[in-house]
Amino acid sequence: MKNVVIIGSQWGDEGKGKIVDWLSNQADVVVRFQGGHNAGHTLVIDGTTYKLRLLPSGIVRKNKISVIGNGVVIDPWALLEEIKEIKSKGVDVNPNNLIISEAASLILPFHAEMDEIREDAAGNAKIGTTRRGIGPAYEDKAGRRSIRIIDLISEKNLENKLNIILKHHNAIRIGLGKKIYNKTRLKKDLIKIAPNILKYSQPVWKKIDEFKLKKKKILFEGAQGILLDLDHGTYPFVTSSNTVAAAASIGSGCGIESINSVLGITKAYTTRVGEGPFPTELKNKTGEELASRGKEFGTVTSRKRRCGWFDGVLVRQSVKISGINLIALTKLDVLDNLDEIKICIAYNLNGKKIDYLPTGLENQLKIKPIYKTIKGWKKSTNGIKKFENLPDNAKKYVSEIEKFVKAKVSSISTGPERNDTIRIKNPFNF
Ligand code: IMP
Numbered sequence: 001m002k003n004v005v006i007i008g009s010q011w012g013d014e015g016k017g018k019i020v021d022w023l024s025n026q027a028d029v030v031v032r033f034q035g036g037h038n039a040g041h042t043l044v045i046d047g048t049t050y051k052l053r054l055l056p057s058g059i060v061r062k063n064k065i066s067v068i069g070n071g072v073v074i075d076p077w078a079l080l081e082e083i084k085e086i087k088s089k090g091v092d093v094n095p096n097n098l099i100i101s102e103a104a105s106l107i108l109p110f111h112a113e114m115d116e117i118r119e120d121a122a123g124n125a126k127i128g129t130t131r132r133g134i135g136p137a138y139e140d141k142a143g144r145r146s147i148r149i150i151d152l153i154s155e156k157n158l159e160n161k162l163n164i165i166l167k168h169h170n171a172i173r174i175g176l177g178k179k180i181y182n183k184t185r186l187k188k189d190l191i192k193i194a195p196n197i198l199k200y201s202q203p204v205w206k207k208i209d210e211f212k213l214k215k216k217k218i219l220f221e222g223a224q225g226i227l228l229d230l231d232h233g234t235y236p237f238v239t240s241s242n243t244v245a246a247a248a249s250i251g252s253g254c255g256i257e258s259i260n261s262v263l264g265i266t267k268a269y270t271t272r273v274g275e276g277p278f279p280t281e282l283k284n285k286t287g288e289e290l291a292s293r294g295k296e297f298g299t300v301t302s303r304k305r306r307c308g309w310f311d312g313v314l315v316r317q318s319v320k321i322s323g324i325n326l327i328a329l330t331k332l333d334v335l336d337n338l339d340e341i342k343i344c345i346a347y348n349l350n351g352k353k354i355d356y357l358p359t360g361l362e363n364q365l366k367i368k369p370i371y372k373t374i375k376g377w378k379k380s381t382n383g384i385k386k387f388e389n390l391p392d393n394a395k396k397y398v399s400e401i402e403k404f405v406k407a408k409v410s411s412i413s414t415g416p417e418r419n420d421t422i423r424i425k426n427p428f429n430f
Helices: 016-026 076-087 109-121 134-142 149-153 155-175 183-198 204-213 285-293 312-322 361-366 392-405
Strands: 004-008 029-032 041-045 048-052 065-068 098-101 218-221 261-267 270-272 306-308 326-330 340-349 352-354 368-375 408-413 421-423
Touching (some): 016 041, 016 218, 016 261, 016 326, 016 408, 029 204, 048 076, 065 204, 076 183, 098 204, 109 134, 109 155, 149 155, 149 183, 155 183, 261 312, 285 306, 312 340, 312 392, 340 392, 368 392, 392 408
Parallel strands (some): 004 218, 004 261, 029 065, 065 098, 261 326, 326 408
Antiparallel strands (some): 041 048, 270 306, 340 368, 408 421
C-alpha cells in the first residue's frame, strides 16, 4: 500500500479536481499541506458541484478524514464560510472528519489588504496574485510573528501576539499612508470565532503518525503547481509556498518515507494565470481557441488564463525537481480540432540551444521555444475510456510526452465528466 502526493506539474489549474476526486475515493485520509484559499478545486459528484478552496477534497465523501496541515495558511472567516457552504449541500463537517493543525498560521484581514496595496502599487512589476493575503501571511510566518491556530486559545495570548504582528504591519501601513489597523476590533472578532475553529484543531503530525500505524491510505493534495514554487518556480512570479512534493512532508509533519508515489497532474497544453514568463504562450487565434475550448477561466478569481503549447522542457524539469513518477495527462480533448500540435523540446538563448529553464528572470523572458511538430488527429476524443480507442496521432502525442518528460502516463482525461478518463495505472498500487 502506498501514500500518494498529487501536485500540479505546470503553473496550477492542471485539472486536479477530477483526479483528486478519483483518488480521494480510494484514500482514507486526504491532507492539504501548503497554500491557502488561493487554490480552487471543483468536484462534481452525483451531479452536485462542490467548489473547494481550503478544505481537502476528501470532505465531500463519507468516511474520509480531511486534514489541513501546518503548511497551509488559513483565513478563518474564509474557512468557516466554506464549511457553511459545503454543509448547505448536505455534507457533514465535524471534528471527526476535519482536522486542522494547531501550528497553521492565520491569514488576517490586514494580510489581504497588504496584498492589494502592494499589487496596486507595483505597476508593471505586479505579480498578479489572487489578492487573498497569501504572500503577506507567509512573510509573517517566516518573520516569526504569525498568529497560529493555537494562539486562539486564550485572550491574553492573542492580545500579546496581536501587539507583535500589528507593530510590524502598522509601521508599514503608516509608511504607505494607510490607516493603522484596529486591534481591539480584530481581537473581538477572533475571540468570537475561536471556538468554531479550535474544535477542529489537533497536533496533525501525531494524527498522521496514527494513520500510518493503522495503515491508512493517505492522499496528499497539493495546490497550485511546481512552476509556482517559491524556490523552484519562475521567481518572483510565484506563490509564497513550496509546491513541490517534498512540501507534503514539511507541511503536515510526516517523514519523507511516508511518500511513496508522486503524481504530477499535467495539462496537454500549458496555461498560466497572473503575470510572469511563459515561453510557449500563444497570443494568437490558436491561443484563443485553446482558452475557449478548455474553458480557461480561474475558479478563484475568474481571470482569463493565458494559453500556449505544451512545454516539455518545463514539465521534465518539474518531474526531476519534484520526483514525479506518474503523470495524469488532462484535457487531451481540447486539442481535437488542431491541424498540428507543437511540443517545446528545447529553448534558444542568444543563439545557443539549452535544455532547461534558465534561473534568472531576464533570460526566462528572452528564451525562444524550439518545437517538435506533430500532426493533429482532427477527431473527437471526448469521453474515450480506452487508450486503444484514441486516434493514432493522439496516441503518438501522448507517447512523445511520456518519452520526453520521463514519467509514465497513468491516466488521460478526455472530458470534464469523472468517467471521461482513460485509466492506465492506479497511483495507489503502482
Ligand atoms: P498568490 O498565491 O495569491 O500569492 O499568487 C501568486 C501567483 O500564483 C499568481 O500568479 C497567481 O495567479 C498564482 N496562483 C495562486 N494560486 C493559484 C492556483 O490555485 N492556480 C493557478 N495559479 C495560482
